[in-house]
Amino acid sequence: MNTKQLFQTLVAPFLGILLFLAIWQIGAPKIVTSLGAVPGPVQVFEQFTGLIDEHQAARQKEVEFYQRQEERNATALAEDPNAEVSIRPYTGKATFFDQIVTSIVTVMTGFVLAGFIAIPLGIVAGLSQTVYAALNPLIQLFKPVSPLAWLPIVTMIVSAVYVSDDPTFDKSFINSALTVLLCCLWPTIINTTVGVANISKDLQNVSKVLRLSWWTHVRKIVLPSAIPMIFTGLRLSLGIAWMVLIAAEMLAQNPGLGKFVWDEFQNGSSNSLGRIMVAVIVIGLIGFALDRGMLLLQRQVSWDKSAALR
Amino acid sequence: MTTKHTDHLLISQVSIDFPTPQGPFRALDKVDLRIEKGEFVSIIGHSGCGKSTVLNIVAGLYQATEGGVILDGREVNEPGPERAVVFQNHSLLPWLTAYENVELAVKQVFKGKKSKAEMREWIEHNLTLVHMDHAMHKRPDEISGGMKQRVGIARALAMQPQVLLLDEPFGALDALTRAHLQDSMMEIQATLGNTVIMITHDVDEAVLLSDRIVMMSNGPAASVGDIVQVNLPRPRNRVAMAESVEYMRCRKAVLSFLYERHGRKTVSVSVEDEEVQPARDNIVTLKPSTAKAA
Numbered sequence: 001m002n003t004k005q006l007f008q009t010l011v012a013p014f015l016g017i018l019l020f021l022a023i024w025q026i027g028a029p030k031i032v033t034s035l036g037a038v039p040g041p042v043q044v045f046e047q048f049t050g051l052i053d054e055h056q057a058a059r060q061k062e063v064e065f066y067q068r069q070e071e072r073n074a075t076a077l078a079e080d081p082n083a084e085v086s087i088r089p090y091t092g093k094a095t096f097f098d099q100i101v102t103s104i105v106t107v108m109t110g111f112v113l114a115g116f117i118a119i120p121l122g123i124v125a126g127l128s129q130t131v132y133a134a135l136n137p138l139i140q141l142f143k144p145v146s147p148l149a150w151l152p153i154v155t156m157i158v159s160a161v162y163v164s165d166d167p168t169f170d171k172s173f174i175n176s177a178l179t180v181l182l183c184c185l186w187p188t189i190i191n192t193t194v195g196v197a198n199i200s201k202d203l204q205n206v207s208k209v210l211r212l213s214w215w216t217h218v219r220k221i222v223l224p225s226a227i228p229m230i231f232t233g234l235r236l237s238l239g240i241a242w243m244v245l246i247a248a249e250m251l252a253q254n255p256g257l258g259k260f261v262w263d264e265f266q267n268g269s270s271n272s273l274g275r276i277m278v279a280v281i282v283i284g285l286i287g288f289a290l291d292r293g294m295l296l297l298q299r300q301v302s303w304d305k306s307a308a309l310r
Numbered sequence: 311m312t313t314k315h316t317d318h319l320l321i322s323q324v325s326i327d328f329p330t331p332q333g334p335f336r337a338l339d340k341v342d343l344r345i346e347k348g349e350f351v352s353i354i355g356h357s358g359c360g361k362s363t364v365l366n367i368v369a370g371l372y373q374a375t376e377g378g379v380i381l382d383g384r385e386v387n388e389p390g391p392e393r394a395v396v397f398q399n400h401s402l403l404p405w406l407t408a409y410e411n412v413e414l415a416v417k418q419v420f421k422g423k424k425s426k427a428e429m430r431e432w433i434e435h436n437l438t439l440v441h442m443d444h445a446m447h448k449r450p451d452e453i454s455g456g457m458k459q460r461v462g463i464a465r466a467l468a469m470q471p472q473v474l475l476l477d478e479p480f481g482a483l484d485a486l487t488r489a490h491l492q493d494s495m496m497e498i499q500a501t502l503g504n505t506v507i508m509i510t511h512d513v514d515e516a517v518l519l520s521d522r523i524v525m526m527s528n529g530p531a532a533s534v535g536d537i538v539q540v541n542l543p544r545p546r547n548r549v550a551m552a553e554s555v556e557y558m559r560c561r562k563a564v565l566s567f568l569y570e571r572h573g574r575k576t577v578s579v580s581v582e583d584e585e586v587q588p589a590r591d592n593i594v595t596l597k598p599s600t601a602k603a604a
Binding site for chain 2: 200203205210211212303
């Protein structure tokens with residue numbers, strides 16, 4: 001690695017971040033809101049450690065809660081072996097880190113489900129002009145709709161259809177996951193269709209000469225050819241999904257990072273702005289990590305290791 | 311191989327129209343050709359004359375508008391492995407190794423007929439035939455253009471086709487690689503005795519490899535213009551051949567057909583002739599040095 005490369009790959013990004021932090025630190029205190037001055041990076045970092053402490057305290061409380069419950073039940077059983085003991089789950093307030101986990105699980109659920117629907121549909125639409133003609137108007141109509149517009153409809157339908165005395169999943173979880181699913185469908189379908197429709201004519205001829213069955217054709221020729229485009233669609237989807245999910249959580253008060261941001265905003269303490277900024281940075285980092293994860297997966301799955309993957 | 315005069319492959323009155331906004335465009339008009347078993351036939355013509363279209367119709371990839379193709383008494387109307395095609399740009403699946411590319415074809419053709427071990431042996435046998443046994447487990451992007459084309463030929467041969475269709479198989483290769491592959495092709499043809507139809511635009515290649523050279527007239531409505539019988543004994547040696555009178559006769563016949571009788575209307579005949587003349591001189595001047603080298 002020569003000096004120029006070293007500068008470009010290590011020093012330049014570092015300088016960029018440093019400059020950003022400096023402007024933030026200097027500029028932030030000059031803006032005074034109803035919740036106090038806008039926190040700078042140092043204060044935001046303090047809020048971050050505060051959130052970690054809060055999380056650890058909550059975990060400690062949970063452990064203690066179960067200990068107390070166990071001891072209580074043990075003494076009750078010692079006095080009277082037939083005593084009825086109750087085991088209740090701990091119901092503390094979800095911490096920042098609980099909300100992160102909830103959001104990631106939700107986005108992945110909706111995303112994976114959408115993949116299972118969109119990739120096969122895209123393949124069929126790419127292979128058959130008729131199916132494409134049938135699907136295209138629907139895709140074009142629904143693609144520009146903000147998934148948030150779906151949220152009320154999804155909420156109403158889920159509460160009407162998903163009726164159970166002992167639900168495996170929370171309704172709010174299903175609402176959020178379905179909203180994510182709806183926004184993941186379109187980019188994945190469109191990109192898969194384009195990828196499948198653009199398979200080299202020569203490879204299609206090879207398949208015809210060999211008289212490959214439909215299924216072998218899809219497995220051996222269509223899927224490997226279309227993998228780069230499928231991944232383009234998936235990465236676009238996941239990026240949009242993550243943004244939409246946060247907004248949906250804010251709007252519908254479904255558990256997750258979006259709810260955390262909204263709760264802090266409503267809370268309006270002197271710590272709130274700092275905590276929201278922690279959330280913003282974490283949301284960004286997770287979005288970045290999700291995209292990198294998809295890239296790693298693409299490298300694993302794709303045959304073309306030499307292709308430039310960005 | 312067989313001297314018995316049977317219609318192994320019959321291309322009968324084949325015409326094809328392609329739809330265009332201005333109405334149907336007749337690319338081929340009444341192409342007639344009989345090919346015997348084991349015969350090596352080249353189809354030569356200017357680019358755009360529809361020679362690849364003829365091959366695609368035989369392969370079953372295009373449907374003739376009129377007339378048809380009959381192989382061993384059965385009409386051809388869809389593609390199939392008994393008419394294996396070697397495409398111009400190799401058409402290997404880039405995500406599979408050379409071995410796996412051939413394997414895909416072998417599994418498809420010999421499913422239930424060969425055991426796993428037999429299949430493996432057959433795949434390796436065919437890759438050895440084209441001298442690719444040393445790079446069996448390499449992907450297409452790890453081997454040279456000539457090697458890719460060899461694998462393409464191995465894949466076609468592994469289907470044990472009744473007719474081998476070569477669509478300008480060596481067109482995209484450099485001259486030395488092309489010569490190597492032509493030699494390999496002659497070697498394979500001598501061993502297996504396949505019926506081969508080869509599309510080419512290279513006059514020397516056509517004369518060197520073929521039993522007969524079919525020359526196509528220019529389109530639209532292209533057809534078989536003339537046929538040259540190449541009466542050269544096999545095995546043929548490209549260096550020794552350069553002196554042969556028969557070789558020169560065939561070469562001249564093809565050249566005069568292509569550039570004098572069916573010169574491209576857009577290019578003046580004299581320019582084309584100038585291009586041809588030095589090429590012929592080259593062979594004469596090269597002769598002593600190559601003879602010494604050999």
